[in-house]
Amino acid sequence: MTAAEVWFAPGRANLMGEHTDYNEGFVLPFALAQGVTATARVRDDGLLVLRSRQVPDAPVTVDLDALAPGSVTGWAAYPAGVAWALRAAGHAVRGASVDVDSDLPVGAGVSSSAALECSVALALCSLSGVSVPRRALATIAKRAENEFVGAPTGIIDQSAALLCEEGHALLLDCGTLGTTQVPFRPAAAGVSALVIDTRVTHALVSGEYAARRAECEAAARLLGVPALGAVTDVRDLDRLTDPLLRRRARHVVTDSARARAIAAALEGPGAVDAAVGASNIYAFIGKLLIEGHASLRDDFEVSWPEADATVETAVAAGAYGAKMIGGGFGGSVLALLPAGRAGALRAAVTETFTGRGWKPPEFLDAVPSPAARRLF
Numbered sequence: 001m002t003a004a005e006v007w008f009a010p011g012r013a014n015l016m017g018e019h020t021d022y023n024e025g026f027v028l029p030f031a032l033a034q035g036v037t038a039t040a041r042v043r044d045d046g047l048l049v050l051r052s053r054q055v056p057d058a059p060v061t062v063d064l065d066a067l068a069p070g071s072v073t074g075w076a077a078y079p080a081g082v083a084w085a086l087r088a089a090g091h092a093v094r095g096a097s098v099d100v101d102s103d104l105p106v107g108a109g110v111s112s113s114a115a116l117e118c119s120v121a122l123a124l125c126s127l128s129g130v131s132v133p134r135r136a137l138a139t140i141a142k143r144a145e146n147e148f149v150g151a152p153t154g155i156i157d158q159s160a161a162l163l164c165e166e167g168h169a170l171l172l173d174c175g176t177l178g179t180t181q182v183p184f185r186p187a188a189a190g191v192s193a194l195v196i197d198t199r200v201t202h203a204l205v206s207g208e209y210a211a212r213r214a215e216c217e218a219a220a221r222l223l224g225v226p227a228l229g230a231v232t233d234v235r236d237l238d239r240l241t242d243p244l245l246r247r248r249a250r251h252v253v254t255d256s257a258r259a260r261a262i263a264a265a266l267e268g269p270g271a272v273d274a275a276v277g278a279s280n281i282y283a284f285i286g287k288l289l290i291e292g293h294a295s296l297r298d299d300f301e302v303s304w305p306e307a308d309a310t311v312e313t314a315v316a317a318g319a320y321g322a323k324m325i326g327g328g329f330g331g332s333v334l335a336l337l338p339a340g341r342a343g344a345l346r347a348a349v350t351e352t353f354t355g356r357g358w359k360p361p362e363f364l365d366a367v368p369s370p371a372a373r374r375l376f
């Protein structure tokens with residue numbers, strides 16, 4: 001048997017810029033320590049044999065030459081889609097046996113799909129002796145998700161999995177794909193970043209995500225711009241006479257501006273590492289998080305009751321701020337809080353949930369971590 005290679009790709013949390021990626025606006029994600037591990041061995045029979053520790057069924061076996069959108073469904077569509085997209089981009093990917101394992105909650109808005117795609121993409125490239133620059137690989141993995149899986153998502157998740165750096169958030173201009181690494185070390189400032197999984201799962205292939213995307217595209221067409229990311233002054237949105245489209249567009253324009261404002265605050269001289277002034281910066285960022293959540297709830301209408309209750313409870317329990325992350329309609333909330341308040345905040349959010357008869361939430365420490373890499 002040939003030697004196995006083990007590749008890891010992280011999930012992500014997003015400080016700001018939700019639903020701005022497919023609008024060519026700004027996003028500010030950071031990679032989590034949790035992610036997907038792909039253990040892969042090359043095969044000579046042109047088959048892709050996929051197993052998941054989280055789905056202990058028979059392995060899914062696909063013939064690389066027979067791959068076509070729609071030919072594989074369920075979890076295996078993501079890794080199979082990556083092999084399909086790599087081949088469609090002209091890369092001679094070889095057959096492989098791939099075992100995946102994950103410590104990310106699925107459907108929780110922390111990008112388990114992109115972690116799966118990117119860990120497998122790197123493993124397949126390496127086993128096949130194919131070298132693809134990471135930015136191009138992000139686009140290929142996104143194509144797998146858009147065209148093979150059928151989820152019309154943007155580029156944030158794959159970019160975060162492949163390009164983030166430890167101790168940094170990634171400011172990504174989704175129009176140009178230009179990136180800036182922004183120092184983000186909350187622990188060094190006595191701040192805790194917490195992902196709170198509301199245990200309401202979402203599915204991006206469902207219609208609401210696509211509907212929001214279509215509304216944004218309609219707004220851009222009416223404004224005569226290629227994408228809403230091109231609008232920087234909200235007053236330009238007054239030209240939209242449809243109040244629903246105006247609200248959708250206002251979310252995109254203001255969230256993109258908030259992403260840039262948070263990046264600028266984190267980049268400020270000594271902002272993150274110096275104890276002096278750090279709490280002011282997090283108080284400022286926290287306010288923007290709260291504003292961002294309100295915008296997702298009221299203007300973009302993608303929040304859900306458990307997320308709203310989490311944000312409210314977290315802020316009442318002393319968080320600087322909190323917001324939902326990911327596509328919405330289920331998933332997680334990111335909270336920034338003084339580290340000393342973490343225990344009380346967890347207890348308060350759990351109490352809110354149990355008091356309303358909801359499944360208790362789960363908590364994940366969100367530590368800004370490195371991008372995908374080979375482990376062995």
Ligand code: GLA
Pocket residue numbers: 017018019020021022109153154155156157204326327328
């Ligand atoms: C999902 C998608 C991303 C992005 C977010 C919302 O995570 O995969 O492309 O649109 O929703 O910010």
